[in-house]
Amino acid sequence: MSINSETMKPVTNLERTSAMHAAFSRFFQGEGARRLRTFAPLIVLIVLCILITLANPNFIEPRNLIRIANSSAVPLTLAMGMTFIILMGSIDLSVEGALSVAAMVLVLLASNDANTNEYGWLAVIAAIAASTLIGLMNGIIQTVLRIPSFMATLGVWFIGLGTSVYMLGGSAVRLMDNSIRSLALERFLGFPFAVWVALAAFGLAVIIQYHTRLGRHILAIGGGEDVAELSGVNLKRVRITAFAVAGFFFGIAGVLAAAQLGQSNAVIADGRLFAAVTAVVVGGTALTGGEGGVLNTLVGVLIVTVLANGMVLLGISPYIQQTVQGLMIIAAVALSLDRLRLKIVK
Amino acid sequence: MKDGKTLMNFGAMNRRTLMIGAATGLAVSAMPKRLFAQAAPTLVTSIRSLSNPYHAVWKTGAEAYAKFAGLEHVTLVSEGNSEKGIADIKAMLAKTGGNMVLNSDPNDTPDARPIVEACKAAGAYVVTQWNKPADLHPADFNPNYVSHIEFDGVSSGQQIADILFKAIGGSGGIIALGGQISNTAAIERKKGLEAALAANPNIKLLDFQVANWKSTEAFDLTSNLLTRFGDEIKGIWAANDDMGVGALEALRGEGLAGKIPVVGIDGIKAAVDAVRTGEFAATITSDPFWQGGIGLALGYNALMKKFDPASEPPEHREFYGKVVSITKDNVEEYYKTNVEAQPTLDWNDLWGRVVGQIRT
Numbered sequence: 001m002s003i004n005s006e007t008m009k010p011v012t013n014l015e016r017t018s019a020m021h022a023a024f025s026r027f028f029q030g031e032g033a034r035r036l037r038t039f040a041p042l043i044v045l046i047v048l049c050i051l052i053t054l055a056n057p058n059f060i061e062p063r064n065l066i067r068i069a070n071s072s073a074v075p076l077t078l079a080m081g082m083t084f085i086i087l088m089g090s091i092d093l094s095v096e097g098a099l100s101v102a103a104m105v106l107v108l109l110a111s112n113d114a115n116t117n118e119y120g121w122l123a124v125i126a127a128i129a130a131s132t133l134i135g136l137m138n139g140i141i142q143t144v145l146r147i148p149s150f151m152a153t154l155g156v157w158f159i160g161l162g163t164s165v166y167m168l169g170g171s172a173v174r175l176m177d178n179s180i181r182s183l184a185l186e187r188f189l190g191f192p193f194a195v196w197v198a199l200a201a202f203g204l205a206v207i208i209q210y211h212t213r214l215g216r217h218i219l220a221i222g223g224g225e226d227v228a229e230l231s232g233v234n235l236k237r238v239r240i241t242a243f244a245v246a247g248f249f250f251g252i253a254g255v256l257a258a259a260q261l262g263q264s265n266a267v268i269a270d271g272r273l274f275a276a277v278t279a280v281v282v283g284g285t286a287l288t289g290g291e292g293g294v295l296n297t298l299v300g301v302l303i304v305t306v307l308a309n310g311m312v313l314l315g316i317s318p319y320i321q322q323t324v325q326g327l328m329i330i331a332a333v334a335l336s337l338d339r340l341r342l343k344i345v346k
Numbered sequence: 347m348k349d350g351k352t353l354m355n356f357g358a359m360n361r362r363t364l365m366i367g368a369a370t371g372l373a374v375s376a377m378p379k380r381l382f383a384q385a386a387p388t389l390v391t392s393i394r395s396l397s398n399p400y401h402a403v404w405k406t407g408a409e410a411y412a413k414f415a416g417l418e419h420v421t422l423v424s425e426g427n428s429e430k431g432i433a434d435i436k437a438m439l440a441k442t443g444g445n446m447v448l449n450s451d452p453n454d455t456p457d458a459r460p461i462v463e464a465c466k467a468a469g470a471y472v473v474t475q476w477n478k479p480a481d482l483h484p485a486d487f488n489p490n491y492v493s494h495i496e497f498d499g500v501s502s503g504q505q506i507a508d509i510l511f512k513a514i515g516g517s518g519g520i521i522a523l524g525g526q527i528s529n530t531a532a533i534e535r536k537k538g539l540e541a542a543l544a545a546n547p548n549i550k551l552l553d554f555q556v557a558n559w560k561s562t563e564a565f566d567l568t569s570n571l572l573t574r575f576g577d578e579i580k581g582i583w584a585a586n587d588d589m590g591v592g593a594l595e596a597l598r599g600e601g602l603a604g605k606i607p608v609v610g611i612d613g614i615k616a617a618v619d620a621v622r623t624g625e626f627a628a629t630i631t632s633d634p635f636w637q638g639g640i641g642l643a644l645g646y647n648a649l650m651k652k653f654d655p656a657s658e659p660p661e662h663r664e665f666y667g668k669v670v671s672i673t674k675d676n677v678e679e680y681y682k683t684n685v686e687a688q689p690t691l692d693w694n695d696l697w698g699r700v701v702g703q704i705r706t
Binding site for chain 2: 058113169267
């Protein structure tokens with residue numbers, strides 16, 4: 001957190017009103033079609049919920065809603081970090097590396113069945129710090145060595161994964177610290193603590209995007225890097241900070257994943273990169289940057305989770321579930337962006 | 347001019363050295379192979395990765411055998427890359443001049459053929475496990491291709507299903523979590539489950555879902571299935587332990603751990619621990635420690651002419667190995683001999699775990 005504190009200076013009232021204005025104008029101004037498009041992911045989500053409920057009323061049982069919330073916790077936290085990177089028009093492929101490093105640091109420092117460490121909640125802080133450092137590394141490699149984020153983070157992904165495989169010695173190490181495991185097992189107001197942590201992460205992401213200078217600079221870079229630079233945005237600093245913030249979120253997700261599964265192994269992060277990018281894109285954030293935000297991502301994560309839950313509830317054969325997911329991604333992206341407005345499609 | 351002369355002399359020297367070198371080389375290669383065979387052979391293990399517990403134990407078994415036989419042992423890791431796997435083996439064959447024994451878990455089914463052909467050409471002895479094309483037979487590469495070992499997925503899937511059905515009292519609903527759709531082991535294990543279901547009409551398979559061998563996917567799927575079927579679920583069948591552990595953690599989140607029994611295959615430590623606490627009804631292990639050692643033992647004994655592969659019966663050339671099931675009854679003993687200490691196996695018992703010839 002200390003890394004971000006400098007850039008998270010409170011903004012003046014004037015700046016805040018204009019930021020809020022910008023957010024509202026996205027929703028309430030412009031032509032009808034554009035407004036509809038902004039809300040497309042939300043409409044998709046609602047229609048999906050209604051259809052699944054009609055087919056199987058068990059869907060809206062509170063117990064199931066809690067399960068959906070629980071399944072969303074890790075992807076939501078991951079996707080928060082990913083959103084900032086995609087908003088900049090970059091990509092962070094190191095999700096799986098960062099997550100596995102965080103989970104590895106956590107289980108090896110908290111009480112476990114492989115060594116005698118027992119640092120308790122200090123392990124959580126160390127895990128998040130390790131992941132933040134990885135994010136920082138991404139940012140520095142990208143800006144100082146001038147390597148595109150795709151390659152820089154691809155490299156860091158394997159560095160992270162390799163490190164955690166090496167440290168875990170190839171086996172699954174179990175997390176025995178009951179207070180950390182209670183993140184997944186204990187409940188507050190019916191929801192597991194993991195869900196509250198994910199919601200807190202979401203709240204933090206909303207604050208960063210709509211109420212800090214960093215958030216607006218990220219959006220500005222995504223909208224047009226040269227214009228942002230001419231307007232006095234310090235590109236290097238914003239990029240490095242954004243990647244560190246993303247690493248911070250990945251670290252929280254790693255802690256939640258290890259707490260949920262009660263163990264950490266080399267494959268704990270498998271498939272998380274795809275899930276995070278899908279959620280961000282389905283929510284309506286453009287891969288080209290500058291369009292969308294963390295609110296969209298929340299909807300995107302819910303669409304993906306509800307769809308997975310719904311397909312099991314409807315008894316759709318596992319053999320065609322992947323096909324449905326693929327169709328869903330294309331449909332959501334087609335609905336949420338004005339394709340005709342795009343000059344270049346590559 | 348002087349420079350030119352030096353250069354010429356330098357070339358002449360080199361040519362002479364080359365001739366001497368070539369002559370030595372020719373002489374050496376003209377010597378009978380037997381001379382080399384008297385040097386101790388190198389034991390070589392070729393596996394997919396060290397990042398999964400299964401192959402990590404495999405390597406321990408291989409090292410235990412190398413110590414038993416008093417030979418040098420090398421582990422090659424393909425990292426899931428077939429080209430690298432094959433190239434590393436060829437490099438090793440070149441380095442040892444074919445005086446080696448290879449125990450290989452080929453990364454992919456087609457890889458077995460080039461590996462076996464290279465070993466045959468170099469005169470090395472090879473044992474493959476799990477993966478080989480159906481038309482590749484050890485008997486066609488006498489004596490170098492000693493054996494191919496697999497484990498009967500159908501019988502493993504059936505065995506854990508039977509234990510699960512007994513644990514839930516012979517009737518009720520179960521859910522099943524399978525491995526990757528197109529994977530041979532996943533298909534076979536599912537077939538075993540289906541056979542067990544056919545023999546137990548009182549057990550109802552509520553749903554079969556694919557969790558791709560992963561605990562994270564099994565975790566989410568199990569939560570969703572709990573919504574769909576609720577109390578109807580009496581037991582969970584998982585095609586491997588990692589998925590079983592994911593399902594168990596989902597149950598724990600709902601306060602159901604230990605109330606709904608889970609079964610899996612592989613015998614990873616988390617599953618063995620869960621059998622001890624009564625949360626798993628059973629797990630099955632192909633015993634990678636034995637796999638790592640026995641492949642080298644077969645090859646080494648064939649190389650030392652302790653037996654002649656060509657005269658062995660077909661069920662010693664392509665066979666299913668015996669699996670060990672770990673249940674409440676034997677878990678304490680298994681834990682003592684396999685988890686807390688290294689197992690001690692009789693490496694001279696080459697054919698003790700053969701359960702039959704591989705079905706074609």
